[in-house]
Amino acid sequence: xxxxxxxxxxxxxxxxxxxxxxxxxxxxxxxxxxxxxxxxxxxxxxxxxxxxxxxxxxxxxxxxxxxxxxxxxxxxxxxxxxxxxxxxxxxxxxxxxxxxxxxxxxxxxxxxxxxxxxxxxxxxxxxxxxxxxxxxxxxxxxxxxxxxxxxxxxxxxxxxxxxxxxxxxxxxxxxxxxxxxxxxxxxxxxxxxxxxxxxxxxxxx
Ligand SMILES: Nc1nc2c(c(=O)[nH]1)N[C@H]1C(S)=C(S)[C@@H](COP(=O)(O)O)O[C@H]1N2
Ligand SMILES: [Mo]
Numbered sequence: 001x002x003x004x005x006x007x008x009x010x011x012x013x014x015x016x017x018x019x020x021x022x023x024x025x026x027x028x029x030x031x032x033x034x035x036x037x038x039x040x041x042x043x044x045x046x047x048x049x050x051x052x053x054x055x056x057x058x059x060x061x062x063x064x065x066x067x068x069x070x071x072x073x074x075x076x077x078x079x080x081x082x083x084x085x086x087x088x089x090x091x092x093x094x095x096x097x098x099x100x101x102x103x104x105x106x107x108x109x110x111x112x113x114x115x116x117x118x119x120x121x122x123x124x125x126x127x128x129x130x131x132x133x134x135x136x137x138x139x140x141x142x143x144x145x146x147x148x149x150x151x152x153x154x155x156x157x158x159x160x161x162x163x164x165x166x167x168x169x170x171x172x173x174x175x176x177x178x179x180x181x182x183x184x185x186x187x188x189x190x191x192x193x194x195x196x197x198x199x200x201x202x203x204x205x
Contacts, residue, residue: 028144028169028205031087037098039152044159045092045173047193051158052128052179059163065124065184068115075163078147081105081113086144088169090176091205102167103150108141116185124190125166128179133192135168135175136202144169172203 044050060072084106091097111118118141124134139145148167149156156162161178168176174194184190195201 026142026170028088031089031099033087033101035099036087036101036152042098042100042160043092043096045094046129046159046178047131048129051162054128054158054163054179054181056163059181061164061180062182063114063184064182065186066117066120067111067185070114073114075149078105078110078164079149081109081147084146086146086167086169088144088167089205090167090169090173092173093199093203101152102146102148103153104146104148104167106143107145107147107166108143110147111140111185120185121187122185122189124184124186124192125177125180126182126184127177128181131177131179131193132190133175133177133195134190134201135171139168139170142168142170170204172205174199175203 056075060074061078062072064070082105083103085101085103087099087101089097089099107123111123116123118137121137122134123137123140124132126132135145146167148161148165149163151157151160156165161180164180165178166176166180175192191201
């Protein structure tokens with residue numbers, strides 16, 4: 001059964017108001033279209049496979065943990081949320097960076113719709129290629145943290161994370177999960193693929 005996307009509460013609104021503090025102080029730079037990295041210079045980085053061959057017919061985003069409306073969300077449901085286009089820089093620890101145009105919905109808007117408990121410490125992501133990462137709640141509520149389904153004006157290409165990635169311009173590249181299958185709101189520290197191998201968990205830019 002599909003969960004329903006709506007409803008807000010004053011308690012959650014207070015939490016988002018406190019997230020304003022974060023918004024005012026730390027916005028990642030944004031760029032003009034003329035500054036976008038040419039697509040043939042936009043690297044693909046994966047620890048294993050570039051395309052885990054997600055079947056869109058079967059794909060849903062599983063939402064679990066401390067949320068009022070857990071369950072399976074379709075891409076159509078997520079795409080019906082307010083959209084935001086951002087030109088931001090992706091920085092990989094392996095020594096490359098690139099400026100891209102990403103379209104999606106603020107993650108905080110989605111968290112609001114699913115009734116996430118924003119007092120929880122973390123949001124954890126599981127990907128189709130078994131990659132994973134997790135972020136602090138303040139970053140999840142940051143206005144530039146985006147559920148992304150379009151890149152450079154097109155459907156997100158498979159090698160860049162089809163059907164959905166989470167774009168976090170305030171974090172290093174490895175904390176931007178591609179091919180996301182599950183999102184969990186939790187107080188439990190669940191680390192991530194590279195984090196478990198010693199990469200700094202916070203890794204802000
Ligand atoms: N599912 C998944 N997401 C991932 C990775 C991965 O291997 N699998 N690699 C990370 C790393 S290290 C980087 S730099 C970026 C690369 O994103 P891009 O291939 O879209 O440029 O994806 C991140 N997200
Ligand atoms: Mo990376």
